[in-house]
Amino acid sequence: MTQVTHRELLPGVRLTAVQTNKFKSNLLSVTLMAPLDAKTASANALLPYVLRRGTREHPDMESLSAALDELYGGSIEPAVRKKGEAQGIGFVGSFLDDAYALDDAHILEQAASLMGEVLLRPATENGGFKKEYVEGERSNLVDRIQAQVNEKRSYSLLRLTQEMCAGEPYGVDRLGDEKSAAAITAEGLWERYQALLAHAPVELYYCGSADADRVAAALTAALDGLPRAGELEEPDHSVQDNATQDQPRLVTESLDVTQGKLALGFRTGGACVWEEDYPALLVFNALYGGTPTSKLFLNVREKLSLCYFASSMLEKFKGVMVVSSGIEFGNYEKAKAEILAQLDNCRTGAFEDWELEGARRAVVSALRATMDAQGRLEDYWMGQAVAGLEESPQDLVDRVEAVTREQVVAVAKKMELDTIYFLKGKED
Structure with a gap:
């Protein structure tokens, strides 16, 4: 217990x-x-x-x-x-x-x-x-x-x-x-x-x-003797709901590398750890790029071989999702287009029931694994403390289990591409 x-x-x-x-x-x-x-x-x-x-x-x-x-x-x-x-x-x-x-x-x-x-x-x-x-x-x-x-x-x-x-x-x-x-x-x-x-x-x-x-x-x-003076400086968390510009900004950098790195940053439309749609956000991320059975992994990497790796990650406190991929320099346009095409599939509900259930199981499995690892459990509760939340991993599991297809689609529709970063090799 x-x-x-x-x-x-x-x-x-x-x-x-x-x-x-x-x-x-x-x-x-x-x-x-x-x-x-x-x-x-x-x-x-x-x-x-x-x-x-x-x-x-x-x-x-x-x-x-x-x-x-x-x-x-x-x-x-x-x-x-x-x-x-x-x-x-x-x-x-x-x-x-x-x-x-x-x-x-x-x-x-x-x-x-x-x-x-x-x-x-x-x-x-x-x-x-x-x-x-x-x-x-x-x-x-x-x-x-x-x-x-x-x-x-x-x-x-x-x-x-x-x-x-x-x-x-x-x-x-x-x-x-x-x-x-x-x-x-x-x-x-x-x-x-x-x-x-x-x-x-x-x-x-x-x-x-x-x-x-x-x-x-x-x-x-x-902690006896911890000095306290005046007001505490509580960190303030701001969530930028939407992209800051009408068109995504492209940032290109050249280094001595043999493999390109394409990273895409999305604003989540306000979806974050404090919002009701947070469980749906977790399932969407797993469906889109957060697992080995995700859209990005199975299609962009495995089926089309456009990337050496492709995955998505959330920053739950900031309302940001990032996609990370490794590509051949010449595949920039194709890889970017397919990464965005798979997001569109999530937005239109073009995914199978087994994909949705696989994503849900992945999120639930990760949360249950957190409960069995002291370091991960400490990091989870530290994050909850920072956010001012007291929801346990098991309570979050219960909410994830109840996420519907419609809720996942609704969260996917909120995603807005903000910035593209492309690391390429030095040109001769």
Whole structure:
């Protein structure tokens, strides 16, 4: 039996506790939520990596790792996430569930305390972060940003997002940009850290066998001393219903590649996680391009061989759907036309009952798999917390099961092509 509870522990500090005996480990996370902003994204992204380098009590990674080893080999890892127009920065920890520990050890309290220590009591020098730690992790962050171009499929989606949502917070990458990252100083990062502690909403998550009251007590004690000053800066989520221009915008880029990447960005007409038609949106996406039995995969890739890969993905907090495909340079027009033709088939209801049912089963299967994987379950509930929703995966499954053909067609008709990004090879 799984029981989910939500409560506010401190001002702006919310806990989602999932009590279950399904897992042998506990998953514990703390996430500071900030509005996604080009001015602060890189500093925010750097912060958890610097904090993870050492604390006041465990001033380096060696001593911190030793403390984790004492907790039956627990882990605390930095996490930087983008949920719509919110940036989540913090830590995800995994620890042995007390039920499996020796000598009735209370691992939960020790794990929560160590998580609070990493967040609130960093190793410092001269009243701020250690410059050595900041400079080392800053270099790593710049490397990660630069390395994004190496994976061309994800790079094409990054560039599509930047172009399609230029001027919107969603156009900012979760890691920020190279120039901003390279300019971060220890002093500036310390100021950003203090601002986040004072003003950022904090989302806490626990999944394990402990009851919610015990979890709440452990985390409240762990976060004792969290400074709060003035109003919280709650991230604002805006959904752009329709394309921003009368005609789709084409952005072309040339790099030294042998395979073209064609990415199409659609506005969903307002369909998103907050709307009644969200379950239909999920089924439509699975039918169109979200599964190996989708229109894009079976027709554009398999039947017509116009793409090496072709799939669609949703950003449920932003009302955006993107299609990602790999093509021969010369197949640009044919591939684009067929990708749009398959969307038209969804709009006119030109799909078989087995296709619809296959899409539905794929969505239901993915949601049920989420319930069986602690990391995915944490990410699901983190997203729900960001959205201000409390619908469980099972409740969403029930709604998906009730989606009709007519509802899928109605959602498909809302899709509006906004931006096309084409990555091609360098011309001779």
